[in-house]
Amino acid sequence: MTQQHSGGLHHRFLRGLAHSADRPALRIGSERVTYRELHERALVQAGSLVGAKAVGVLADKSVTAYVGVLGALYAGATVVPLHPDFPPHRTRHMLELSGATAVVADERGRGVLAGLGDGLPVPAGTDPSRALTAPLQAGPDDTAYILFTSGSTGRPKGVPLSHGSTCHYFQLMDERYDFTSDDVFSQTFDLNFDCSVFDLFCAWGCGATVDVVPQTAYLDLPGYLDRRGITVWFATPSAISLVRRMGGLAPGALSSLRWSFFAGEALRTHDATAWQSAAPGSTLENIYGPTELTVTITRHRWDPEISPHHSVNGLVPIGAVHPGHDHLLVDENDAESPDEGELLVTGPQMTAGYLDPRDDAGRFVHRDGRRWYRTGDRVRRLPDGELVYLGRLDSQVQIQGWRVELAEVEHVLGACDGVAEAVAVGASTQAGTELVVFYTGDVRPASHLTRSLRESLPKGMLPRRFEHLPELPLNSNRKVDRKELARRAGELLA
Structure with missing residues (x-):
């Protein structure tokens, strides 16, 4: 390019x-x-x-x-x-x-x-x-x-x-998507969130309309999208759970959409499947990227026949890195790994560094004469070259000698009867790190949930406590607020 x-x-x-x-x-x-x-x-x-x-x-x-x-x-x-x-x-x-x-x-x-x-x-x-x-x-x-x-x-x-x-980024967007002046883009993100930049300048670059979506729209999202003629939707995956709770994911309910984008959190396969059913005329993409790499740096186009088989722990692949960039996977010793490790990226979308140079340490590294950004995300490379998100490096906790992948616990628990969403967090206690799970859906006895988990997880990976919530807390960017859940877990175990 x-x-x-x-x-x-x-x-x-x-x-x-x-x-x-x-x-x-x-x-x-x-x-x-x-x-x-x-x-x-x-x-x-x-x-x-x-x-x-x-x-x-x-x-x-x-x-x-x-x-x-x-x-x-x-x-x-x-x-x-x-x-x-x-x-x-x-x-x-x-x-x-x-x-x-x-x-x-x-x-x-x-x-x-x-x-x-x-x-x-x-x-x-x-x-x-x-x-x-x-x-x-x-x-x-x-x-x-x-x-x-x-x-x-x-x-x-x-x-x-x-x-x-940003010029490089939007040139790629223009080449990949068929946006026109007849499109109406949702704006669900606050302006301080990098994904809002996608909405604004993809829309304005083709003469389309940006529609600022109020929180009340989720009470009847199908009705809102239909009345406003919205054709391009972009939100965090948490929005799918909210729409589901409001009864807005019936098959064909979101028929006005041509494009659906999700970013900011891991997208679960069962959420992607439900959204695609509700928006059958929409092309769905899972896009990923830290702010340091200019809004998003990978993209995976959902295919209901192929994508579920490429998912790991129930999470949709994040796809291929944008053209014009190089990426590496490195293990815990910083040695290059062919299949799995922390994702490093370099290329024209990478920021020159933080405003405070002291923040650069550990995030920007030099390898092979080039500067790379360490994402802090662990990914797996599929045979076709696409990447699957496995979790943050800090999403792996050690409990009584067991290395516990929080995403794995969440995936298994999410498949339990009656559980809608599940988030696992580690909480420090005098006895060491303990695992606490917060979940939504139907209230279930802890013994029922433990019995379901035992079928898939070793005893050392079983949570100490399960806490039911009517809904998961979201931060200002409408992502699941894991820091708040970790705080609550600490209080529960205190």
Whole structure:
């Protein structure tokens, strides 16, 4: 593939503008903003942002937020999406680390900013007399976005994504998918989550519409998708369980969809099967990638005849690494492994490093004269070259000498009668690490669950405690909140 840089990520919006000027670029509830209107508002916003190196966007998924994202790019600045619900000290740290000298905020964001104390930029205003006549250009090495990951230290790590890396990424997306201006993309992700970038710039690159999906839509997702004409769906796999609980996965219920994408968590085969049945006209893909590799770096196209047989522990393959990149699997001694190990990737989608260089240690390594990113994910290579996700390196715990794969326990328990979802976590006690399982579905006696597990697992891998929940807790990115479950497990065993 020939790498071409078009002058910046915002040129994807300009491409959509040229094709769909008077069609909606954005829908939020009853609000409808055309490409022309969003372009003009972004030019006005950009006029107050010129000269800013980085711009914080502190807002809910409001029109203000989307104008802020596009306006920052038009001004030649870096977008720093921030979540109004985050703890104040975390938001302040992100603003300071990113070097943001301007902030675009809606009413709620202004309230948050006012409570962060002195020394931070005030919300940027707008002055039509200062509006730009055209967006400023950006170079391939300039930073388009700064996104923050939670980080193993508990301190958020800033990940800069360049215009060059996003250009490469979206060129691949254009080659792989047949999106058109008639499509309507869901936006289920918050703007500080990297998957939101896929929704925005895949849609805007072809003149399609982005529809911001409210949480209430899940009460009747089939009805919502039908009323809004949504054709491209993207969410975390946890959304499938939620739709199932609301009764929205009947065969053929999601008939408007042409494409269905899932990322951010491991996708289970029985969830993929159920979703495909509900959306029979949709092509389903499981896509995977850490933020450090620009949104997603692998993709597997679901085939109901083949994919289940390639699954491991009930998890759908994550597929092949994107063209133009190299990858390695390494064992616990960092020796290259042909079939299974930690996934390392290098290529044009890889970030140049964290904002704080101290965070690079252990994540970016040099091998064979090249720099690689260590994903921290264990994968297995299938005979056809595709990869299967086995779990995080830290998802393997040792209990009384047994090396326990949490994904294996979850897979076996998920097959038990009445169990809808199961998450296993290790909890430290005075006697060592103990295994606790949280599950949803029907309440079952612990003896019943233990008896089912004994048929497949050695005695040393059996959980000490089973805890029923009406639903699993989700974090701000709508992934299962394993840290919260680990905290609860510690309290239960205390």
